[in-house]
Amino acid sequence: MPASVVKGGKAGFARHYVGGITGASKSQIQTLIQRKGLITAAAERPGPSPLDIPVTGRIAGVPWRDALDFNEAADLMRHLGTAAFIVCSYLTGMRPGEVLGMRTGCCPDPEPNAEGKVGRHVIRSHEFKTATDECGNHQSAGVEREVPWVAIAPVVHAIRVLERMVPGDALLFDHDAHDLHNLRSGTGSLKRSTIRDRIEDFVAWANAEAAARHLDSEVIPPDPRGKVGTERFRRSLAWHIARRPNGLVALAIQYGHMRTALASEGYASRSRGGIHELIDVETVRAVADTVADLHDDLEAGGGVSGPAARRAIKAAAAAPRFAGTVITATTARRLIANEDAMIFDNPHALLLCHHRRAQALCHRDGIKDTPSLDHCVPGCGNIVRTDQHARQLRDRAEVLDKRAVHTPQPVAERLRANATKLRSFADHHDRARITLQEAAE
Ligand code: SF4
Structure with missing residues (x-):
């Protein structure tokens, strides 16, 4: 029944x-x-109340429900709204208030230009924190942001979902549409405190789903710093863009697109205090970690090779320049402009990049102030390799050889050729490496 x-x-x-x-x-x-x-x-004899809605979503390859139940629909819709908020915050760099200020139609499908080329999706919406009138007074109602936010595919999908949840010409987080349980009077979006609570509920729900399917690796661990809140997504995005997480290839590509897209907004947009400043700060933090590691490595007798090896040794000797420096947007910009200081870790290419604009071979997409690590070109004059990279090159070569054994002939040959190339890089490192002592002689 x-x-x-x-x-x-x-x-x-x-x-x-x-x-x-x-x-x-x-x-x-x-x-x-x-x-x-x-x-x-x-x-x-209580029974389910299944809805006549096809179940297309899968978790670990299995449909995530036999059927959606009427009694669960309101909770699921609430979590769906929260998930859309997370996607929009995390992948655009918008501030929480700016996400909550989006309206239907804010992200139209781009029209093809005269050459038939279709551009990126962009979000036109209001910004609040930096909104001032011509006299410098803060405008609490916000102003339309001069430079729109770039929306990559998951964000566009999230916005399309939200547009189906609210009436036409409404705020995408209109509280009337999203508050199915606790109807309150008034107009406007969900409050930030409400979203904060919903994110915690979403984590609990996602963990319950993972536990029910014995997917321990999908469980979101407790956060030692407390509630996730709404502010951290921007910083996390900047962190990922600056550091390019290794291994999560799809994610890295996504963030790679973000960096390119954000950079194409133009350097001048930094002055508006957008996500660019956060990316600068996180970039310099990542560089500080890389330089400190290299410094320790060289002090312990490690060697480096590559066209920029001697430059890198000098830069590592100056590692204390980062120590004790409070990295603000201003210091970050100053350090990024100092080419001698900037050594970037490039775990995908297994090298360090002591970036000098004039020598960089990767500047195909117009980014000038930092290297395009995902377009790293072998033979670039900025390359540095450490003993650890040589070890990792050989490890990766071994993995490719093993994979080749179980792969059809043409692909296997390519894998083996790659393995040979990686070993040749490692051998070259062993022959050409110089240590701190040798560099001083
Ligand atoms: S090509 Fe590679 S090493 Fe050269 S500047 Fe670009 S990222 Fe750095």
Whole structure:
């Protein structure tokens, strides 16, 4: 018997569900309940209230539900709204208030230009923190951001989902549409405190789903710094763009697109205090870690090779320049402009990049102030390799050789050729490496 939880936590007849799927009126349902004794029947034999909605989502390759249940729909819609908020915050660099200020139609599909080329999706919306009038007074209603935010595919999908959840010409987080449980008066978006609570609920829900499927690796661990909140997404995005996480290739590509897209907004947009400043700060933090590691490595007798090896040794000797420096947007910009100081880790290419603009071979997409690590070109004059890179090159070569054994001939040959190339880089390092002492002689 289709049942819903009623007052006192008991199972009752799912009258709204049955009315919804049959089109019967309230009084017709009431008559039926009385005539057939459905309240008692539902309490004795409570069953699901499946919705006639195809289940297409999969978790670990398996449909995530047999059917969506009417009783779960409001909770799922709430989590869906939260997930859309997370995607938009995390992958655009917008501030929480700016995400909550988006309206339907803010991210139209781009029209092809005269040459038939279709550009990027962009979000036109309001910014609040830096909104001032011509006299410098803060405008609490916000102003439309002069430079739109770039939206990569997952963000566009999230916005399209939100547009289906709210009425036309409404805020995408309109509280009336998103507050199915706690209807409150007034207009406007969900509050930031509400979103903060919903993110915690979302984490709990996602963990329950993972636990139910024994997917321990998908469990979101408790955060030692407390609640996730709404502010951290921008900083995390900047962190990822600056450091390019190794291994998560799809994610790295996504962030790579973001860096390119953000950079194409132009250097001048930094002055508006956008995500660029955060990226600068995180870039310099990542460089500081890289330089400190290289410094320790050389002090311990390690060697470096590559056209920029001697420059890198000098830069590592000056590692203390980062120590104790509070990295603000201003110091970050100053350090990024100092070519002698900037050594970037490039774990994908297994090298360090002591970046000098004039020598960089990767500047195909117009980024001038930092290297395009995902377009690293072998033979560039900025390359530095350490003993650890040589070891990693040989490890990677071994993996490729093993993979080649189980791969059809043409692909296997390519894998073996790559392995040979990686070993030749490692051998070259062993022959050409210089240590701190040798560099000083
Ligand atoms: S090609 Fe590679 S080493 Fe050269 S500047 Fe670009 S990222 Fe650095």
